[in-house]
Amino acid sequence: MTSAKPIRILALDISTNPGFAVLEVKRLKSGPRVNLVHVTSVSTTSQSPDSHRYSYIEAAATMVLHEHGPFDVVVREHYTKGRNKRSTQTVFGAWAVIDLALGKYGYKADVEITPTTVKKDVTGKGSASKxxxxxxxxxxxSLPADFTFRTDDESDAVAIGLSYLVREKIIKPGRRNDGALN
Structure with missing residues (x-):
């Protein structure tokens, strides 16, 4: 028996190979249950023109929004600058087209969380490896042993969503829950 409406979260790890995660939290009398509803990523190559890369990223974001919405919150990792000017430009380009897709569905990124905070909330240390x-x-x-993340971007997107839940005090840092993959 649930005591409140489930919360649906879209978590974004934005880069030129972005990860998208959809989490749903059901508030049960026994405590919150976090379900991983969907996780995916897209891969682009620097050999393609930026316009092609950005179109593909926007299409992927639109597909996730269309197929897995509505969302109560959209959260992404905070990003300030990359290794060099070009890296920064391409990430902000991806950021812009994802914001464009979000806007078409009436969303915006509600929350940004720093990479160090995400790592600390999920692992207990801010310098954690991928x-x-x-x-x-x-x-x-509590993912099954046979569950596979295709990329680090996918597991990072899920971590961003979990960090949001920790920040909002919905779940405790690093604590195992009864979540399952739908």
Whole structure:
């Protein structure tokens, strides 16, 4: 028996190979249950013109919005600058087209969380490696051993959503819950 309406979260790890995660939280009398509803990523190549890359990213974002909405909150990792000018430009280009897709469906990114905070909330340490972040995500969601993330961008997107839930005090940092993959 649920005590409140489920919360649906779209979590974004934005880059030129973005990850998208949809989490749903059901508030049960026994405590919150976090379900991983959907996770995906897209891969682009620097060999393609930026216009092609951005069109593909926007299409992927639109597909996730269309197929898995509505959402109560949209959260993304905070980004300030990349390794160099070109890296920064391409990430902000991806950011812009994802914002465009969000806007078409009446959404905007509600929350941004720093990478260090995401790592700390999911693993207990702000300097965690990609493998440690994935392990934290697996532990918190109790994912089956045969579940595979295709990319780090996918596990990072899920981690961003989980970090939001920690920030909002819906779940406790690093704590295992009864979540399942739908």
């Amino acid at each position: 493998d440690e972040v994935e392990a934290g995500v697996r532990r918190i969601l």
